[in-house]
Amino acid sequence: xxxGTDIVGPQRPVTEWPPLRPGTRRRTSTIDxxxxxxxxxxxxxRARDVQSNSSGNHDVLDDVVVxxxxxxRVIDEISGDDPRLGRLRGARVGAGFRxxxxxxxxxxxxxxxxxxxxxxxxxxASLVTGYGAxxxxxxxxxxxxxxxxxxxxxxxxxxxxxxxxxAVDFSRxxxxxxxxxxxxxxxLGEMHPAEPLRPHGMxxxxxxxxxPDGAAAAFDAHFRDSHVDAEGIETIVHEYTVVxxxxxxxxxxxxxAAQARVLPWQECPGALASAQRVVGMAVGDxxxxxxxxxxxxxTCTHLNDTLRSLTDAQALLAAx
Numbered sequence: 001x002x003x004g005t006d007i008v009g010p011q012r013p014v015t016e017w018p019p020l021r022p023g024t025r026r027r028t029s030t031i032d033x034x035x036x037x038x039x040x041x042x043x044x045x046r047a048r049d050v051q052s053n054s055s056g057n058h059d060v061l062d063d064v065v066v067x068x069x070x071x072x073r074v075i076d077e078i079s080g081d082d083p084r085l086g087r088l089r090g091a092r093v094g095a096g097f098r099x100x101x102x103x104x105x106x107x108x109x110x111x112x113x114x115x116x117x118x119x120x121x122x123x124x125a126s127l128v129t130g131y132g133a134x135x136x137x138x139x140x141x142x143x144x145x146x147x148x149x150x151x152x153x154x155x156x157x158x159x160x161x162x163x164x165x166x167a168v169d170f171s172r173x174x175x176x177x178x179x180x181x182x183x184x185x186x187x188l189g190e191m192h193p194a195e196p197l198r199p200h201g202m203x204x205x206x207x208x209x210x211x212p213d214g215a216a217a218a219f220d221a222h223f224r225d226s227h228v229d230a231e232g233i234e235t236i237v238h239e240y241t242v243v244x245x246x247x248x249x250x251x252x253x254x255x256x257a258a259q260a261r262v263l264p265w266q267e268c269p270g271a272l273a274s275a276q277r278v279v280g281m282a283v284g285d286x287x288x289x290x291x292x293x294x295x296x297x298x299t300c301t302h303l304n305d306t307l308r309s310l311t312d313a314q315a316l317l318a319a320x
Contacts, residue, residue, distance in 0.1 A: 007170075008180050009263035013236050014222060017189030017207060020052035024211045025061070025316035028191040029117055031125040031204040040076075041129065043068045045122065047114035048192035049319060061319045063192065064114045073126055082115060093126045098291075110284070112315040117206075120287070124305045125204035128225050128237065180264040182236040185226045197228040202237075206309055210246075210316040216254065217246045219313055223306040224262075236262040238302040242275065246313060252282050253310065258303065271300035278307055287311035 020026060029047035036042060045068070049061040066080040073093045078085050084104055091100050101119040102109055109116050188207075197203055202225065209220040225237040244256035258275035260268065274294060278286060287308045294304045 007266050009265045009268045010260050011183045012261050013183050013186055013239060014188065014224070014241060014261055015186045017222065018209065018220060020050070020058055020190055020209075021211060022052050022054050022056075023213075024052045024209050025319055026050050026052070026058075026190070026210075027114060027117070027206070027208045027312055027316060029114065029121065029204075029206045030192070030194050031118065031122060032194070032197060032201060033125065033129045033203075034198050034201045035129070040069065040071045043070060043122075044195075045118040046192055046194065047118050049114055049316065050190075051319065058190075062114050064118060066115075066118060070126075080115075088119075093122050097123050111318065112284075112287075112312045114312075114315070117309065117312055121204065121206070121305065121309070124301065125202070125225075128204065129202045182226075182262050182264070185224070185234040185236045188222075197226070197234060199228055199230050199232055201228045202226070203234075206306075208309060208312055208316065210313050212248065212317065215248055217248055217313070217317060219244055219246060219310065221306060221310060223302065223309070225302070238263060240303055240306045242306055242310070244279075246283055246317075248317075250282070251284065251314065251317075253279055253286070255279060258306075260303075263300075263302075268300055271298065271303050274299045275303060275307060278310070283311055283314050285311075 027047065027049045030045070032044045032046075034042045045066040046064065048063045050058040051061055052058045064080070066078065066085060068078040069076045070093065075088050075091050075093065078088050087104060088100070091097060098120055101116070105113075105116055105119075191205075191207070194203075205222075205224045205226070207220075207222045209218075211218045219242075221242040222240075223242075224239045226234050227237055228234045239260075239262035240258060241261060242256060242258045245254045246252070247254045256275060256279055258272050260272055263269060277294070278290070281289060287310075290304050290308045294307070
């Protein structure tokens with residue numbers, strides 16, 4: 001029984017990024033996962049910070065590349081410029097991994113370096129790779145089997161799985177997890193070099209622009225999860241944008257507006273109101289406070305991850 005298109009969430013993808021205006025500082029990141037078999041995958045994590053200058057070009061402030069291979073989410077191999085990365089071999093990218101990363105980077109995390117964003121964001125990106133794995137396994141359908149009781153376990157974790165939500169109701173009645181095929185992923189704008197995704201690959205992409213102007217700094221954040229199918233067609237799984245301002249005197253968020261661009265189910269945008277709870281928070285506190293305070297059906301895991309990345313604005317502001 002197909003998951004009806006009448007209960008699918010918003011399908012309004014971002015089609016282009018704003019140009020890099022002089023003085024803008026931009027952080028982009030990608031976490032690309034390419035499965036080698038049902039258990040093993042190669043991962044490339046990359047982030048770059050740039051600042052646009054008056055000549056219309058940009059200066060690279062930071063550029064980080066990490067390569068890894070995982071088996072059942074356990075890191076078998078990892079390499080990068082930071083020698084501390086070797087200590088992550090044998091760690092599982094899942095529950096508890098962020099604590100390992102904080103211990104690994106120590107006091108460095110206070111400045112929100114690009115490496116911290118990549119390692120912290122790896123947990124969410126790893127969870128989403130299940131979408132690609134299931135697409136590689138199914139043929140001719142858009143759902144995959146689930147055991148009895150799994151929908152009860154998921155109920156209540158976010159707005160899309162609120163009690164009585166369409167995805168919950170569908171999975172209980174059919175013992176199938178709905179798997180919505182999103183819209184095509186348009187190419188965007190100025191980003192660090194990234195290889196095209198291979199078939200069944202998944203990409204978690206971020207952009208954060210910060211532009212100081214007087215007593216405030218405007219920010220513009222974009223988050224997208226995408227997937228490439230067996231034919232090489234890239235479609236969007238999740239996508240949010242968040243814009244607002246930072247008060248530079250207090251380094252706190254003075255206002256914010258979030259938009260759901262692409263989401264799988266109609267109940268998912270119900271989480272948007274939760275974003276207003278970030279207003280008034282110190283920028284440096286947003287990552288940890290969202291992780292601990294934003295839970296349950298009023299929120300969305302992917303919106304929360306988008307909001308958490310706003311803490312990176314402090315690194316971009318300090319770079320000026």
